[in-house]
């Protein structure tokens with residue numbers, strides 16, 4: 222547009238995007254939001270620096286930037302004149318202890334996604350993920366990289382997966398009326414977060430999760446709830462049989478894998494699911510033209526840099542599902558990060 226030609230506001234904002242992200246990531250890592258949430262009132266930068274053992278100058282600049290980003294607010298503080306206080310949004314989403322905390326999402330973006338994205342140019346040039354260059358791993362499949370080495374990396378990823386459904390879980394579970402499906406199995410259901418939303422929305426259905434054995438062990442150990450109404454199965458959805466079900470949920474599974482692997486998995490589900498049964502795909506869906514939404518376009522690049530798959534427009538999912546034998550494909554855009562696609566056998 223003419224105004225961008227006169228002065229490239231948008232471009233400058235984009236150039237700066239990674240620094241804006243890093244301000245939030247670093248504040249999370251240092252524990253700024255947790256400290257502010259626990260404090261009885263606004264705190265001065267000096268106080269925050271002292272508590273978190275940082276330089277005063279560095280903390281002052283970090284807090285100033287967070288105020289500029291409207292994540293923190295400046296309030297009158299006792300004794301020191303002015304102090305920083307968390308906004309309601311920061312308290313709700315950025316502090317560790319809050320019920321809607323996205324702290325795990327931040328940590329994963331900062332420690333895993335950010336280093337991968339430094340090789341985005343190479344990913345585009347080579348048309349493949351950058352796990353080897355970034356983490357020195359030569360994985361057979363991308364989940365060997367995701368779950369590399371130790372529990373810590375696995376828990377970080379599981380925390381990331383879990384966080385998304387704090388935001389989108391209810392909308393996805395209720396995007397369609399699924400109450401006619403008695404037995405629901407969430408394949409690759411990770412911590413069980415989405416499955417729990419399904420169990421809440423459809424109390425007369427039984428909901429279970431299938432995931433890799435180490436993931437199921439960690440889910441039970443670290444993410445279980447009291448009176449959990451979700452059952453866990455260990456298995457490999459590519460290699461083994463999947464439990465019989467009326468509805469299979471594949472949330473953020475299809476976008477991980479190349480076309481032929483998705484197709485063979487969907488064909489297996491088609492053969493296994495009961496007559497009248499179906500499959501619910503959950504993904505960030507591109508527009509049919511692929512000209513948006515920006516978030517889905519960015520996720521698709523993320524699949525290139527980290528995995529083996531891609532994000533698709535509705536016709537991409539319809540074609541896959543039809544090729545696997547499913548029909549009556551219905552698409553629901555939630556208007557949030559993730560969308561739902563339902564098809565029946």
Ligand code: SAM
Pocket residue numbers: 364382383385408409410411412415431432433436456457458459460471472473474477
């Ligand atoms: N569905 C969850 C969600 O949306 O929060 C997790 C999505 S995550 C991108 C992919 C999941 O698939 C992980 O939990 C991973 O452990 C699981 N997975 C990967 N390969 C698998 C396999 N061969 N068999 C079963 N689960 C697998």
